[in-house]
Every structure is written in structure tokens, then in C-alpha cells.
Amino acid sequence: MSAVTMVQAVARTLDQEMARDKRVVVMGEDVGKRGGVFLATEKLFDKYGPDRVIDSPLSEAAIIGAALGMAVHGHRPVAEIQFADYVYPGFDQLVSQVAKLRYRSGGQFSAPMVVRMPTAGGVKGGHHHSQSPEAHFVHTAGLKVVVPSTPTDTQGLLRTAIRDDDPVVFMEPKRLYRSSKEQLPDDPDFMLPYGKAAVRQEGSDVVLISYGGSMAETLKASAAMTEQGISPHVLDLRSLAPWDETAVLEAVARVGRVVLVSEAPHTASFMSEVSATIAEQVLDALLAPVARVSGFDTPYPYSHDREYLPGPNRILRAVQRVLEY
Amino acid sequence: MSAVTMVQAVARTLDQEMARDKRVVVMGEDVGKRGGVFLATEKLFDKYGPDRVIDSPLSEAAIIGAALGMAVHGHRPVAEIQFADYVYPGFDQLVSQVAKLRYRSGGQFSAPMVVRMPTAGGVKGGHHHSQSPEAHFVHTAGLKVVVPSTPTDTQGLLRTAIRDDDPVVFMEPKRLYRSSKEQLPDDPDFMLPYGKAAVRQEGSDVVLISYGGSMAETLKASAAMTEQGISPHVLDLRSLAPWDETAVLEAVARVGRVVLVSEAPHTASFMSEVSATIAEQVLDALLAPVARVSGFDTPYPYSHDREYLPGPNRILRAVQRVLEY
Amino acid sequence: QRFYRDMLRARIADDRFGRLQRQGRVSFVAPSAGHEAAQVGVAHAVQAGKDWLYPYYRDVGLCLAIGIPLVEIVGQNLATLADPARGRQMPYHAGSAKLNTFTMASPIASHIPPATGTAISQKIDGKGEVTICTFGDGATSEGDWHAGVNFAGAQGAPIVFVCENNGYAISVDLKRQTGSDTVHQKAHAYGMPGYYVDGMDVLAAYYVMKEVVARAREGVGPALVELVVYRYGGHSSADDDSRYRPREEVALWRGRDPLGRFRRFLEKRGLWDDAAEAAANAELEEEFTAAVKAAEEAGPIPLETMFEDVLAEMPERLRQQRDELLGRER
Amino acid sequence: QRFYRDMLRARIADDRFGRLQRQGRVSFVAPSAGHEAAQVGVAHAVQAGKDWLYPYYRDVGLCLAIGIPLVEIVGQNLATLADPARGRQMPYHAGSAKLNTFTMASPIASHIPPATGTAISQKIDGKGEVTICTFGDGATSEGDWHAGVNFAGAQGAPIVFVCENNGYAISVDLKRQTGSDTVHQKAHAYGMPGYYVDGMDVLAAYYVMKEVVARAREGVGPALVELVVYRYGGHSSADDDSRYRPREEVALWRGRDPLGRFRRFLEKRGLWDDAAEAAANAELEEEFTAAVKAAEEAGPIPLETMFEDVLAEMPERLRQQRDELLGRER
Ligand SMILES: Cc1ncc(C[n+]2csc(CCOP(=O)(O)OP(=O)(O)O)c2C)c(N)n1
Ligand SMILES: Cc1ncc(C[n+]2csc(CCOP(=O)(O)OP(=O)(O)O)c2C)c(N)n1
Ligand SMILES: [Mg+2]
């Protein structure tokens, strides 16, 4: 098959899984005839009809909650939240119902469901089409959180999520939706495990750790560094709950210098956990303090949203700091 | 006046502020005749009537959202969420509307309001009467977050919050509501600033940092340490956004060993930020890795909820680890 | 008689749990006295084990009447291993996978959207299953309630929403709860029929529910049934209802007691008498005593289970946290 | 003529913003053509500067007609310093403290509970102010919509909820949105009156709104008004409505164009003619061109403002972040 973008990889994987397993249904706002506002569910309505491709009312609580009720009854819903910023009206359903069902029922009930959401910024969407809310999900026991950055990872991880017996929050960086194309594996059962970081570049001077949308800027920065004769070791975490502590701690223990890159607001973010864990676990291996390059502690702005994002220059400056420390 | 408990300090401060400023109104579920399920608004209904003590419908979105609309129109609402666990149905109002109003309007509108909520565990309340959701608020730009641990701090900080022109999430550790009594200052304008930690004990061997409900166990542990000849320096943060980085970094730089105590779930919590910041800012002063004693990464349990909380023994074990490192 | 017996059983359980609470053996109770006719009427209108139930905390009578073993309910309230949910939640949060009864959660109305999802799933499967979802009058104000009921209306899902309207949400009466005089009229907003029923008359509750459930089963779509009841006791063991309810009001409603009314009905027809009453009482009190004994003998919840059932497989981090607590760390 | 002129002004703004968007000078537009009569009718029923408005993104015509300067609207859409909100949001998110118009936010229906709060505040103050809150048909499905409308009903607050029902929420038609055939009937659930109005007839919209606003001002309580309209264009510049709407349907509704209908009405009475039309067109096009010029001359948003207005005082951490970005770190 031809090379596809990330959003096409989503559509293709949904199609393959729906064809494979009748229990898989898609639900959300405009996922039907419209094919989703990003076309992540394009053509599915024509192929599978209104029972399996459900246009929901405009309510994220209805989407996430109903997905849970369908999952409990034997379906495998893949719910779409139109933008990650709009998960909040459904937040109670996600944290109070979905995340806690297995636990509170003593394992009598579980929630095999996926909640997909386009996430992150860089598309001139202002506050409410640009946020990176992953920290809220990672802090919530009972949820798995995945944030791919390539079409192939998107397929491999989405398939794993759809076949998972636990609820998965699947965050798709919208500015990467069409930024690159890849040939997807032919294997109809191609799956990737959670908690395994991808090494995007082998290196020995500094470890760069990122995920999702910020991988784009991180790779730009690492390319620039390589030019300058600096050798970065680049990790793409791919999943945040669980996250690959082993790969991170090994790399940092070996290299001794690390820069964490995420566009989510700096304070109490997922990267705070990574930074804390590194210093708690391999303190003596650190040749310089962990550096975080983050989104700023403001609502996501409309003007200058490119400056808001941690760009290559900010990453390079942080790398300089840890190298010169 | 006689010594009062924390919950009485809340009621008294609300009474004093309502008497002082007609714009101050109280709103929430059962805050009227019932006086609040914890009696934090006792007698206010009889004294100020239904226009200023408003029994809301059973909807946290209505409570938080309506408080915002009243604030914008010139009132100063103090909204009560019956339990912090029930903030989630109003989470969209809090993060999408309240926190972002000043920013998105370019300062044309602001939200002078307080959202009070009994928080944390230890009262046999199970998942939904015990959670510590502060990390969600601290990660949200545009909110101030306060968590007192004594009646006096409660009065001083609540008054500051009520007179503040920005929205404040005021979290009251319910297991401390009646655990101790204090004589409150007579000064009707007694206020405490945010971002100033209280030194609960001066010491030189290890820094213990906590806040809110966990201060109780932290002080037990520090007493036990003192018995054993260990000298702990104990900080009560009191507010989390902003939090007192200066006091924390100074103490850690001086002592070199630190244990962070919070009952919130461990991963991507507020204490992750504190741990990360410490190691990023004063790496070379650390004689041992930062240790975190946290709630576990599970939903808050009903059985064994005392074991779930970071108790004195777990704190002492962590202190041993950092001392022996 | 089955109806009466089930109501008596609920009343006795309510009374006995209250005593256990005052003895400090149960940490919390949500009194259900006054709700029995509604709950038993609903229970007998469903096909237990086939249909799905989304009840709420006050539904002890409903859970018992559809067949959840008393020992499981007692085990849940005492948090022993007799609880199929392994003591994870506070009392009055039952659930049973065996009986398709969704484990309750405390956040009011948060079970409504999931109930709708189950009904949508049932509609797709087309096996003639129905979902019953109960809640109080206060629950109707929550956004999640609206989201769930509206989605059911849009999908024509086979679900019956049942409001046990006791006129209060803790201390807040219906006037301050909503601008509408009744709950059933809210059905109009969702294009579904609403029914207004005396929920302290078990026959009325039963026959209306039977009819409405049958229609849902035929595929007519969802409905909203308002069962007017009253709670005799406080909202919970933590409540003092004298702060907000006049005693005369409570007395007035007690006069309409569903057990008393139905007993008189049965006695008129010679289907019940003092002897039957005494026998039933003795037997049910005995059953409860035995259930408490059995639940306690099942044993306490082991500490390590605190770390289980978060996900199908225990995450590595959580395993480390468990080992640390249990002193197993290497 | 004022009505017609305001409708024409809205139509021209819609057209010109569309062109600016295609030229890449505006990043996003939400077409309002077809909504003019509803928006202008509402605008003229309120006391601008006294009453409070909670509009939604498609209300360009409403914002202009109540008196928000065109240059501010253009400044907001171009994100220049002519925007009183300092370019903080994407286009079509206006607001004005001067005109008591709550700055819009993208999350659908999230402005409903705040609107109710303002109305409750107005009721307490007793100065005869009223709040008007507008939204689309899709918004009625959100939990926040229900929470806000229900609270207003319970409090009898002076607020008029106005639904600009164009039959679609992006691609989702009302059938899939809700089980009710109309929006106004939802008022019944909250104990308030509902009104069903042709929103493409500016006089109908105006007179009904005038009446309803007057009642709210007298203290009769809230109401829900459904103004039936249609959007001619796609949902936004990012939408392709041909995927879900038959062209015939669009053509049919265009036939009921509010401008055409009202123009014929005025012409019959000799209050309007081709000359007046040409003059008005020229003048309004000119006004828009001037507004774009003025908005652009106001200048771009300075980078450092990105860090302002998070709180009244900039937090220390944020100041450090700003200094680092601006290369000011010591
Ligand atoms: C989301 C949420 N908010 C608040 C509460 C606290 N609370 C528990 S029960 C209750 C009242 C419920 O009243 P109603 O729905 O009428 O049921 P009833 O108890 O009268 O049977 C409240 C406010 C809660 N459990 N969940
Ligand atoms: C909470 C939330 N969910 C989803 C969206 C994405 N979205 C933007 S507009 C829209 C449709 C709104 O339809 P309607 O309320 O009928 O207003 P209209 O655009 O038709 O005027 C949707 C789903 C959003 N902005 N907010
Ligand atoms: Mg009730």
C-alpha cells in the first residue's frame, strides 16, 4: 500500500480493526458522513453504517460515558474527542467512571475502550485548539496514555490500544497529522507495546527526551546539534503511562546530561515527573542538572503561538547550558 | 474569642467578610439552612438570607460557572464544592472559563472568586470523598491554589483569597477540620500572603516538606525523629500556586537532604514539580536524592485507607534512606 | 406477597444497617425507608440477569429484590471478602456483574451516560435487552444527567430512566433544585414520554414500570418515569435532617407508608395477617443475622489487594510501590 | 431601515472576512450569512451598555449591531492591537467590557453557566438589568448548557436564552443531536416559557425578543427563545459542508434570505430602493476597508504580552520564563 500520513494511518487502522472485529465501533462528533473534522474516520460511515460509526450529540460527557457503557456491554468503542481541549466537559466521566471502574468493582467490570483526541498546538487554534492536557491523564490511576509522533507508531500503538482490555487515552499531535508520510507494515496484526521509547538518534553528549508534537522541534534541534559536532541521544517516549523509565535512566546514566522537551505548560507537567524520577534514581550520574524546555505557564496563546512552542533555538540554548555546566 | 477548629475558622471568616463587604456571597450545595455538610457555612443563611447564601442545584458546573458570572458582574462569590472529588463535573468551567477569562479577554474581565473544597483522605470516604486533586489545578495557568493545615492559616489565607482579584482554589483538608483548635487573631483584617511557607520546626539534618492533610503525619514523623536525635527542618508550604521556591531551595541548599510528603498519587503530582525543581536548581547541594513519600498510584481505596496515606513510618523510612545514602 | 416480602426485607435491612452503623460496625448508611415500593416495583418489572441495571446508592431494596445475595450487600457494607468488589468502596455502593448491575460510583448522575451507552449497545445487538437507570431528584440537575438522557433520546435506545423523587437532595428541595414542578415533564425536552407515579404504591410502580419496560423492549425508545417517594430518615448517617425538614412533614409522609398500605391491601384480600407478618419478620431478621455472620466469616480484605485491579496487569511502578509498603523492596 | 442596514453590514462583514481568509490574512472564519435577522433582531431588543450579553462565535452581526466598533472586531480577527483582548484568541471570539459583552470562549456552551451567574447577580442588585445568552442548536446537548439553564430556572433569574437553530452542529443535524423535534420545547424541563420564531424574519425576531426581554426585566423569570435560521456557508473556513448537506437544501433556505425578504418589505412601503441599496453598500464596504486599515495600523501584538494577564500580577515563575524567552535572563 502507498505511504500515508498520521491521520490516514488512524483512518486505515480503524478500518482494519472494524473489519476484523465487529465489536469495534467509532463514536464522536462529526465522525459519520463528515468523516471527522480531520478526516480520521473518513469513509468509515459509508462502509460500516450508523450502528458502528455513531455521530454523537455535542457532549463529551455523553461520548466518553456512553463509550464506557458500550464497553461494559461487550463493544469496543473508539471514541473521538474533536480536540483534546474539549475533553474537559467529559473529564468527570473519564476520571470518575472510566479510570476507576475496574478498581471500584473489584475487577467485575472493565473498560476496553479508546479515547482518541487530536492534541497540542502549532495550528493557530488559540487556547482551545492547542492544549496538551496529558499531565491530567497521567496523574489519574487507571488510564493508559499514548502520544505517537509518526504514522507507523500511530498504527502500531492504536491497534494495541483497540485490542487492550483497559481504557487508553490516545493523543494525536494534530500538527503532525499531515507533516510526513510513511509506508505502513503489511502485517494486519502489527502492534507496538506501550512503555518502549524509540531511539531516534544514537548519541553520547546529551540525551534529548520528548514525545508527540514536540518531537518535530526536537529532531530539528538534534540535526542542528549534529551539524555543530554535538552528539545527541534522542528518545521518543511514545507512551506516557506507562513510560519507559528503563530506557531513560539507562541513557541518562550513560551520558550524564539530559534535556526534556514538551510543549505542555511547565509546572506540574508530565516532564516534571520525568525530571524528578531521573534525579531521584540516577543522581550521581548527573553531570549537569536536568533541563526542561516546556510550554510557558500561560493559557495557550493565539498570537506568537510559534514562540510559545519549545522551538529548536530554545532547545539548543538548554543543551548549551547543560553542556557548559 | 474562644479557640476554634479549622472548619469553624472557615465559617467565622466567611461571616466576617460577608459582614464587611456586601459583594461577598456564598454559593453551593446545602450551604443554606443545612449550613454545609461540614457546617463550614453554619448560621450564614439565617444571618444573610437566600440572596447571599445560595443553595445551588446539584451541579458543580452550575456552581463554578455561575460564580464566575457573578464575579464578572461585581459580586465576590465564595463557591463551595461539597467534596474536592466532585469538582470534576465543574472542571471545564474551572479550567476553560474561570482560569482563562482574564487572559483571553486581554484583562477586560477578571474572576475575583474563591472555590472552596474539602479535600484529601483519612475519613473512610472511599474513592470519591478522599482525593487530592491539587495537581490538576497547579498545572492550570490562571488559578491560585491554597491548602492550609491550621485554623489560623485557614483564616489568614481565606481572607486573602476572598479579597483577591483572581480566582483561588481553596482546599481544606477535611481530616483536619476538627483535629485541633486555635485562638484566631483579633485583627479583622488579618491576612496571610500566598507563596510563604511556614517553618514548623527548625532543623539541620533533613528537610521535610509537606502541606495540607499530610502535615499531620509529617509532624508526627518529625516528633519521632527528634526523639531519635535526628533534627528535621519542617516546611508547610500552605500555598501550591504560587509555592515558596525560595524557602524550599534555601533549606535544601543548606541541609542537603530532603523528603517530600504528600498523599496525592505519586506520578505527575505537585510534589513531582517540587522534586524536579530542587534537583534542577540546587543539584550540587544535594547530599542524597530527593525522596518522595506519596499516595499510591491507585484510586483512593476504602479498605486500608490509613495505609494508603503516607504515615509516619513511611516518612521515617524515607528519612533513613536519605540519611544513610 | 412477593412484593410485600421484598419491601419488608428492604425495610429490615435498612433498619439493621442503621443499627450496625450506630454500633460502629458500618461506617456509613443511606436510609432507604420510604423508597421500598418504588424499588421493589422496579425490580419486578425487569428480567434479572438479562436486562441491565444502573442503580444508585439508595437502592438497597432494588438490589436485593433483583437477586443480589444479601451476604454480598452486607459484605460490601462491612468491606469483607464477601464483597465481590473486594471492599474497594464505602458502604451503599453495590454492584454485580452476575446480575448485570453496574457497580455504583458516588458522583451523582455520573452513571447516566454509561447507562445510555449500554442501552445503545443493546440496541445494536438487537437481543431485546433493556437498561434501567435509577437516580434521585437532585441528580437531574447534573450536566452528566442531561448528556446521558439526551443521547438516549437521540438514539432511541431501549432504556428507562427512573427518578426516585423524594423531594430533597440532602437539604435542597425541588423548588431550589429546578424551575419545573415535576421531574417527569423533563422527558419532553428529549422527545420521550414521561410518567408520573405514586412511588409509595408498589402496584402502581410495578404496573407502570412493566408497561414502560415492555415498550422499550419493543423498540419504542427511552422513557422517563418519576416515582414520587419520601425518605423517612436523614440523607445519610452523617446528616441531621431536622435542620431543614419540619417534623410534621416527615410524619405526614410516614402516614403513606408503602408497607402499611400494601399490607392492608393484602389483608383485605385475606392474603396476609399478623401471623404471616410475625413469621416473615422473624425469618428475615434471621436471614440478616446469618448474612452478617457469613460476611464477617468471609474475612477481612488483605492489604495487598489495595494495589490490584487498577489495570488488568499491575504496572511496574505500582508493583514497586506495593513492595515498598509491604517491606518487600529489594 | 436601521434593521436592514445592520443586516447588510453583517452580511458585508461576513463576505469581506471570507475574502480576507482566502487571502490568508485571517486564519479562520465562522460564516454568519443566514443568521442576520436573528442577530440583528436580538441586538435591538436589548439596552446596550446596561444589559449583559453572552454571545457565541457566529454572532458577528449581533456584536456589530449592539455597538462593538467594527475596528475592534476586525482587530480581533486580524489579531492586532485594535483588539481590546490583545490578540489572545483565534478569530470570531469577540468581547467588550465597555458593552457588557462577555469575551467568547471556544468550548461550546461553557458560557451558559456564567451567563446565569450574571443574571443571578442582576436579580440580587435589582437594577432591572437583563442578560441575553445566545448559542447554537448543538450547544443544547452539552451538560454545561443544562446546568446553566436549570440554575436560571430555579433562581428565576432575568435571562433570555436564545438558540440560533440552524439545524446543524457542523455536520450533525438536529435528529442526531436530540430526541426532541424543536429546541424551544426544552424550556418545559426548566419551568420556563419557550418561544418558536422564524429567525430569518427580522421583525418577528425583534418583536418576540422585545416582549420576552421586557418580561425578564419585570422579574417574570427566564425564557428560552428558538430562532430558526440557516447557515448558507460551511461551518467554518475549515469545513466542507457538501459532505453532509445536499445543495438543494442550501438553495431552498437561501430563497428565504432575511435581507431579501426585509428589503422587499421596505420597498413596498417606499422606504428603500436600488439607490439606497447602492449607497448603503458603497458606504459599508468603505467602512470595512477603513476598519481593516485602522486595525492594521494599530500594529502587531508585542511578543512580551504573551506573558501578561494570566493573573493580575505576573507570577515570579512566569516572569523568569518571559525573561528567558526574551533573552533577558541574568
Ligand atoms: C457530583 C456530586 N456532587 C455532590 C455529591 C454529594 N451528594 C451526595 S448525595 C447528594 C444528594 C443527592 O440527592 P438526590 O439525587 O435527590 O438523591 P437522594 O439522596 O435524595 O435519594 C449530594 C449532593 C455527590 N455525591 N456527587
Ligand atoms: C466542548 C466543545 N466540543 C466541541 C467543539 C467543536 N465544535 C465547534 S463548533 C461545533 C458545532 C456547534 O454547533 P451549534 O451549537 O449548532 O452552533 P452553530 O455552529 O451551528 O452555529 C463543534 C462541535 C467545541 N468548540 N467545544
Ligand atoms: Mg432526592
Ligand SMILES: [Mg+2]
Ligand atoms: Mg447549529
